[in-house]
Amino acid sequence: xxxxxxxxxxxxxxxxxxxxxxxxxxxxxxxxxxxxxxxxxxxxxxxxxxxxxxxxxxxxxxxxxxxxxxxxxxxxxxxxxxxxxxxxxxxxxxxxxxxxxxxxxxxxxxxxxxxxxxxxxxxxxxxxxxxxxxxxxxxxxxxxxxxxxxxxxxxxxxxxxxxxxxxxxxxxxxxxxxxxxxxxxxxxxxxxxxxxxxxxxxxxxxxxxxxxxxxxxxxxxxxxxxxxxxxxxxxxxxxxxxxxxxxxxxxxxxxxxxxxxxxxxxxxxxxxxxxxxxxxxxxxxxxxxxxxxxxxxxxxxxxxxxxxxxx
Amino acid sequence: xxxxxxxxxxxxxxxxxxxxxxxxxxxxxxxxxxxxxxxxxxxxxxxxxxxxxxxxxxxxxxxxxxxxxxxxxxxxxxxxxxxxxxxxxxxxxxxxxxxxxxxxxxxxxxxxxxxxxxxxxxxxxxxxxxxxxxxxxxxxxxxxxxxxxxxxxxxxxxxxxxxxxxxxxxxxxxxxxxxxxxxxxxxxxxxxxxxxxxxxxxxxxxxxxxxxxxxxxxxxxxxxxxxxxxxxxxxxxxxxxxxxxxxxxxxxxxxxxxxxxxxxxxxxxxxxxxxxxxxxxxxxxxxxxxxxxxxxxxxxxxxxxxxxxxxxxxxxxxxxxxxxxxxxxxxxxxxxxxxxxxxxxxxxxxxxxxxxxxxxxxxxxxxxxxxxxxxxxxxxxxxxxxxxxxxxxxxxxxxxxxxxxxxxxxxxxxxxxxxxxxxxxxxx
Numbered sequence: 001x002x003x004x005x006x007x008x009x010x011x012x013x014x015x016x017x018x019x020x021x022x023x024x025x026x027x028x029x030x031x032x033x034x035x036x037x038x039x040x041x042x043x044x045x046x047x048x049x050x051x052x053x054x055x056x057x058x059x060x061x062x063x064x065x066x067x068x069x070x071x072x073x074x075x076x077x078x079x080x081x082x083x084x085x086x087x088x089x090x091x092x093x094x095x096x097x098x099x100x101x102x103x104x105x106x107x108x109x110x111x112x113x114x115x116x117x118x119x120x121x122x123x124x125x126x127x128x129x130x131x132x133x134x135x136x137x138x139x140x141x142x143x144x145x146x147x148x149x150x151x152x153x154x155x156x157x158x159x160x161x162x163x164x165x166x167x168x169x170x171x172x173x174x175x176x177x178x179x180x181x182x183x184x185x186x187x188x189x190x191x192x193x194x195x196x197x198x199x200x201x202x203x204x205x206x207x208x209x210x211x212x213x214x215x216x217x218x219x220x221x222x223x224x225x226x227x228x229x230x231x232x233x234x235x236x237x238x239x240x241x242x243x244x245x246x247x248x249x250x251x252x253x254x255x256x257x258x259x260x261x262x263x264x265x266x267x268x269x270x271x272x273x274x275x276x277x278x279x280x281x282x283x284x285x286x287x288x289x290x291x292x293x294x295x296x297x298x299x300x301x302x303x304x305x306x307x308x309x310x311x
Numbered sequence: 312x313x314x315x316x317x318x319x320x321x322x323x324x325x326x327x328x329x330x331x332x333x334x335x336x337x338x339x340x341x342x343x344x345x346x347x348x349x350x351x352x353x354x355x356x357x358x359x360x361x362x363x364x365x366x367x368x369x370x371x372x373x374x375x376x377x378x379x380x381x382x383x384x385x386x387x388x389x390x391x392x393x394x395x396x397x398x399x400x401x402x403x404x405x406x407x408x409x410x411x412x413x414x415x416x417x418x419x420x421x422x423x424x425x426x427x428x429x430x431x432x433x434x435x436x437x438x439x440x441x442x443x444x445x446x447x448x449x450x451x452x453x454x455x456x457x458x459x460x461x462x463x464x465x466x467x468x469x470x471x472x473x474x475x476x477x478x479x480x481x482x483x484x485x486x487x488x489x490x491x492x493x494x495x496x497x498x499x500x501x502x503x504x505x506x507x508x509x510x511x512x513x514x515x516x517x518x519x520x521x522x523x524x525x526x527x528x529x530x531x532x533x534x535x536x537x538x539x540x541x542x543x544x545x546x547x548x549x550x551x552x553x554x555x556x557x558x559x560x561x562x563x564x565x566x567x568x569x570x571x572x573x574x575x576x577x578x579x580x581x582x583x584x585x586x587x588x589x590x591x592x593x594x595x596x597x598x599x600x601x602x603x604x605x606x607x608x609x610x611x612x613x614x615x616x617x618x619x620x621x622x623x624x625x626x627x628x629x630x631x632x633x634x635x636x637x638x639x640x641x642x643x644x645x646x647x648x649x650x651x652x653x654x655x656x657x658x659x660x661x662x663x664x665x666x667x668x669x670x671x672x673x674x675x676x677x678x679x680x681x682x683x684x685x686x687x688x689x690x691x692x693x694x695x696x697x698x699x700x701x702x703x704x705x706x707x708x709x710x711x712x713x714x715x716x717x718x719x720x721x722x723x724x725x726x727x728x729x730x731x732x733x734x735x736x737x738x739x
Binding site (some may be wrong): 063066069073074077084085086146151165166168169256258263271276278 | 391503560564566630672701704705707708709711712713721728731734735736
């Protein structure tokens with residue numbers, strides 16, 4: 001091996017380079033066109049995403065207020081985060097909200113997708129209807145829902161004290177209204193993914209199982225669900241990640257209130273960092289949150305992928 | 312006051328900064344014809360036309376000075392950015408909020424102590440500015456026009472019911488009870504916009520905050536708590552009780568109504584009073600131009616001891632060490648002339664700071680006039696509280712659940728936490 005390397009080195013540099021180029025071109029490398037497709041995106045991503053993240057991490061070790069002079073403060077921003085009950089409360093809210101909303105979104109959209117995949121009348125019309133929430137801007141919907149919760153519902157359900165007094169002003173239950181809005185909107189996209197998953201299942205499997213006398217429930221449990229396992233994984237991971245970063249529905253419905261009871265981590269970062277003037281402190285919070293979401297997503301992939309079936 | 316609560320303006324800041332930067336760069340060089348160009352940083356959108364008129368008159372009288380008005384959307388962010396880049400505008404107007412105080416403390420503004428124009432300004436107004444923060448004992452800004460935060464009342468309803476403007480807290484409660492007995496809604500609550508809870512909190516909290524409360528709070532810093540000499544828990548219990556008491560006279564469903572709902576309802580005579588300041592009178596008049604309104608301050612126990620909470624809505628200031636200082640000072644002397652400030656204040660529905668300047672005939676303004684003349688005014692206390700303390704949500708929640716002790720504990724602990732994690736910048 002050593003002699004071979006030496007032999008290659010000892011040959012004139014020009015010819016070696018030439019030969020190497022030719023080999024790469026012939027066998028492993030794609031044509032240059034593909035690189036031109038990739039490079040602009042990579043550069044844009046690095047400039048507008050990676051670089052700001054790195055700069056943000058840098059400033060999380062300072063006392064920068066967003067303007068003016070600053071000093072390095074070491075890890076004190078991070079240490080103070082763990083002593084701040086408002087931050088801990090925001091994490092508690094975000095996780096509670098994300099878990100409940102993920103479960104509901106996936107349960108509802110799987111059920112609706114099964115219905116939309118069956119031979120129902122005006123199937124394409126219904127598929128269109130269920131996709132509409134995805135097209136609408138969340139803030140617009142949010143203000144419609146806000147009017148609904150604070151003006152319509154109190155009149156419609158005036159017999160129930162919780163709704164009569166505007167559920168958005170209830171410290172204990174306001175989060176459920178946000179879940180309702182978020183799930184309603186998130187279902188649209190989850191349904192699409194489940195529908196595409198359901199269409200990958202060969203019809204023969206159902207034929208065979210019905211000949212064997214399997215009940216519809218048994219078919220769902222033993223054929224449908226295992227075979228759309230990959231789509232289930234993607235949906236759960238994406239929903240949980242998305243719901244952990246919940247922002248717009250809260251701004252539209254409660255703006256974090258009453259008090260700070262529906263303040264998510266992202267809302268806290270935005271408020272404390274921009275209006276509160278604690279830029280560096282909340283950047284440290286954002287770094288922690290980034291790590292938390294990454295760990296949660298990787299953990300989910302590991303657990304869920306083990307359960308997927310292949311065929 | 313309202314400008315600090317607008318949430319959707321922030322994204323416009325980028326555009327504003329770009330515009331200001333371009334304008335500042337454009338007129339940086341001194342022209343050859345002897346005309347000095349002043350770059351005038353102006354934060355108030357509603358005042359754009361009024362300032363254009365003032366500038367036109369000024370330029371006619373002073374042909375050697377040209378003033379370029381830059382009206383910026385999110386002034387607090389824009390001015391910081393300009394200051395960081397050392398591109399200080401020649402003449403600056405700002406809303407005198409907590410942010411203005413922090414900038415003044417940084418020592419970036421001119422010291423007006425020896426300027427003759429200072430002697431024409433109501434000392435109580437300058438006191439409010441000084442409380443926000445100054446560099447040493449300098450005078451870093453000149454109050455121009457002021458708002459008034461009190462209780463707006465419908466004079467027709469008060470006349471019909473034979474009610475007098477209350478001068479003590481007990482009289483105010485008696486007025487509320489009398490209105491209830493007559494089947495009239497005393498107040499119209501608008502808690503769906505959480506900031507609308509703060510004007511009344513500011514006014515009621517102004518009394519316990521009088522004797523240097525916030526100076527002591529800042530001294531204690533991270534030690535604020537149940538054991539400290541002063542704290543919200545110790546000194547603000549009565550404020551909370553009284554605010555809660557006022558909210559017991561609100562209409563059904565006040566939690567779901569917005570600021571605009573409240574103004575419209577008050578304009579239509581659906582309530583006799585509104586817990587808002589003078590800034591609400593313009594939107595109210597848009598709904599009902601014929602309404603007769605007055606404003607009275609939130610009373611305290613003794614008659615004649617009421618303090619009117621007032622904020623300096625427009626403050627004029629200059630950068631330190633500006634080569635165009637003399638021209639800028641001539642412009643400031645001009646805008647502070649009584650007839651100029653009178654016209655501006657009347658158009659903006661504000662109280663002018665210059666002593667002897669007349670207020671407009673607006674009954675709401677006339678009703679607060681004595682408080683300015685007798686200097687019985689005080690500042691907004693929320694300007695003294697760091698913005699990282701969640702004051703608005705905490706007060707809104709308190710008005711929902713009535714747990715004053717919990718709300719005050721939250722304010723104390725947030726104050727202590729913010730003080731503990733605020734690490735001052737040392738050196739450059």
